[in-house]
Amino acid sequence: MKWRDTLARISRVRLTPRGIGAACVGGVLIPLGLVLTLPDLVGLGAAALIAVAVAWLVIGTQRLESGRGALHVTRAVAPNPVVRDRTADVSLLVAAHQASGAAYERLSRLRLSEQAAHELAGHQGIRARVSARADRITVHYSLTPMRRGRWSLGPLLTTRTDVFGLVRATQPLGSPTQVPVWPRTVELAVRTRAVGDVDRSATGARLQSTDDSVLREYVAGDDPRRVHWASAARRGQLMVRADESAGVRPVTVLLDRSLLPHWQESGSMRRPAAVDDGEWAVELAASIATSFLDAGHPARLVTTSVAPSLESERFATTRASRSALLDACVDIRGHRGNAEGQHAISTTARALRLARVPGEIVVTVLGPQGPDARHDLAALAAEGTCWALLVAPHGAGFQHELDQTAAELRGSSWHVSTCEARTDPERAWALLAERAP
Secondary structure (H helix, E strand, O other): OHHHHHHHHHHOEEEOHHHHHHHHHHHHHHHHHHHHOOHHHHHHHHHHHHHHHHHHHHHHHOOOOOOOOOEEEEEEEEOOOEEOOOOEEEEEEEEEOOOOHHHHHHHHOEEEEOOEOHHHHOOOOOOOEEEEEOOEEEEEEEEOOOOOEEEEEOOEEEEEEOOOOOEEEEEEEOOOEEEEEEOOOOOOOOOOHHHHHHHHHHHHHHOOOOOOOOEEEOOOOOOHHHEOHHHHHHHOOOEEEOHHHOOOOOEEEEEOHHHOOOOOOOOOOOOHHHHHHHHHHHHHHHHHHHHHHHOOOOEEEEEOOOOOOOOOOOOEOOHHHHHHHHHHHHOOOOOOOHHHHHHHHHHHHHHHHHHOOOOOEEEEEEOOOOHHHHHHHHHHHHHOOEEEEEEEOOOOOOHHHHHHHHHHHHOOOOEEEEEEOOOOHHHHHHHHHHHOO
16 A cells, blocks of 8 residues: 555656756767767766656655654634635644754745635635745635535645755645535524414413523523522522523424435536525525524424434524534535435424424425325424425426415415525515414
8 A cells, every 4th residue: 555655656746847957968968978988978967867766756755744854734714614605714834743954844845735625715716825934834815615515625735846956746735624614594583473472372371481480500602691690609500590491482494405406416516596596495494493593492403304313303402502503504415306305305294293392383494395295294283383484496397386285284274485496584584474373
């Protein structure tokens, strides 16, 4: 394995213009010296060729990350994760592992080139600010991710030459960094009269008053104004009043992954309209979930799956767990086809019905559904409150199924509204909230 790596490094070595000149001079002097029987010319030509060959082998066999002149790479991204269309700052440090003349000599002849996925770098690429010192090279640049997902940054590409400038080699240095990109979210007005009425009508006398405070231990992210100082002094640890969320119903946001392009196509930009529709759906679902969480509701985001595992999709209960909701959105992609999508919505609806907690509200972002999926979704409303935002994808042939889905769900006590893909999230949410009782 090591000899293969060595051969691969040697194969990446290239002659510089100076090296090409030296090789050409050597190639001319040797035959000329032989013809003229001048040993000095032969020796000069041979010396030039040997110098090029030795430089080739030395540069090709050296490893930048090992030996007396070993270098290491440190990369930091802030903030991390990054939000789509928001700017993140990247700091890259290439430094000597140990202070030595060999390391400083390597750094002085090093040229750097950072690699970044197109989804991270965008159309403008990377514009870096470089500062060099004897023992380190520091690079600063900014990224504005274009798409949600998990994208690679690095490894760093280095170009270096030998002492005489005869050859150069481009080699990777360091390991790549995976940068998760969150979807954009919009703060939605979930503390509306409609949501309040749903809570009161469903829980009634079970709602606790502000006098029925329950104390619990302080958790990072809790509002400091909720700290109960008398109990904290008595117990020797911070305690907070839990009455803010008492009687508040948990919310499950269900995202139909059929709204995203099929997973074979989701990594390609050949269908920009479908990709944009899918990203809009993810951002809308994430906005609904985070808005309910910020309003004090335990919330979770569930996506359709042929084998749903709702036990792992726990409710986020504090503002500090908001990042967990957004982390769950990073790797969402479409189904493998329409048949899988319809099967997934049916199995997920049945699993939600079996695992539903008392008082749970289900808010769905759905596309048009077939008869079997409509039947399983309709049965879900028998266990409690269900809201559906039906999305009409761009393109012809969906209107009939969209109307059928809306009619059947409304007939089963769902609160349903329809909108087109890429509608402003606040407008889409307002359409749904207006139809709630």
